[in-house]
Amino acid sequence: MAVTLDKSEVIKRCSNLQKYWQPRTNKLKDWYKLIQMIDELKQEKMESFVGNDPQSSFKLLRHMLDQKIPHRIPHEQLTIEMAFVASDISILYDTAWNDIFTRYRKRGRQGWVWDLAGYLLATGWYSVFAMITQDGSRCIAEVLNPATVYPSWDDDLVECARIDTLSPISAQRMITRNNWSMNAPRGSIKRYDYWRLDENGQVWNSIVLGTTLVKPDTYEQRFSRIPIFTAP
Numbered sequence: 001m002a003v004t005l006d007k008s009e010v011i012k013r014c015s016n017l018q019k020y021w022q023p024r025t026n027k028l029k030d031w032y033k034l035i036q037m038i039d040e041l042k043q044e045k046m047e048s049f050v051g052n053d054p055q056s057s058f059k060l061l062r063h064m065l066d067q068k069i070p071h072r073i074p075h076e077q078l079t080i081e082m083a084f085v086a087s088d089i090s091i092l093y094d095t096a097w098n099d100i101f102t103r104y105r106k107r108g109r110q111g112w113v114w115d116l117a118g119y120l121l122a123t124g125w126y127s128v129f130a131m132i133t134q135d136g137s138r139c140i141a142e143v144l145n146p147a148t149v150y151p152s153w154d155d156d157l158v159e160c161a162r163i164d165t166l167s168p169i170s171a172q173r174m175i176t177r178n179n180w181s182m183n184a185p186r187g188s189i190k191r192y193d194y195w196r197l198d199e200n201g202q203v204w205n206s207i208v209l210g211t212t213l214v215k216p217d218t219y220e221q222r223f224s225r226i227p228i229f230t231a232p
Contacts, residue, residue, distance in 0.1 A: 010194050035122060065120070126231065134222070158226075168184065168185050185209070206218065
């Protein structure tokens, strides 16, 4: 029987992964400074120059990459029977992505691909939480800031921690939506979202808000892998 984790162990494992990736975090901050055109050589009574090449290239490439994701199956390789199935699959993909894009815009975001391309260009990494809802009615693809995602690989992704800070309103909405037993936070609160594979390859997830274990270490039997796609 798998050993479940308490809140101290969840925070410890997340913090260890964060510490391991600290050199990457430091480098990402340097790259963001280039895009923001921050003059780090500025001194009193001294002249300095900041070029706009990194920012201009970032903006141009982001616009070029902000395109609809195509899903095409070459029909010349299909039989008539397979072509009907392929058509249904194409419709499924289009429906799923249109739903994802629409829900993304309703949250005030410019676009799903826009955010993904921005992180790809600024950090050199992608991180996406992807799953199908429990009732199978919706596909979810959530773009995550790679700077807040800390993975560990073996033959597969065996651990992944997400550490970020939530506003009081965001935290309260999450608590209400998930029916968690926790009082509303009075200020910003840190979230530790920890995914792991046990020795049997089974997927487990636990979440700590601040110092409260709101989601106990839970065996997620509907997943055969950690539902986060992340890599450089």
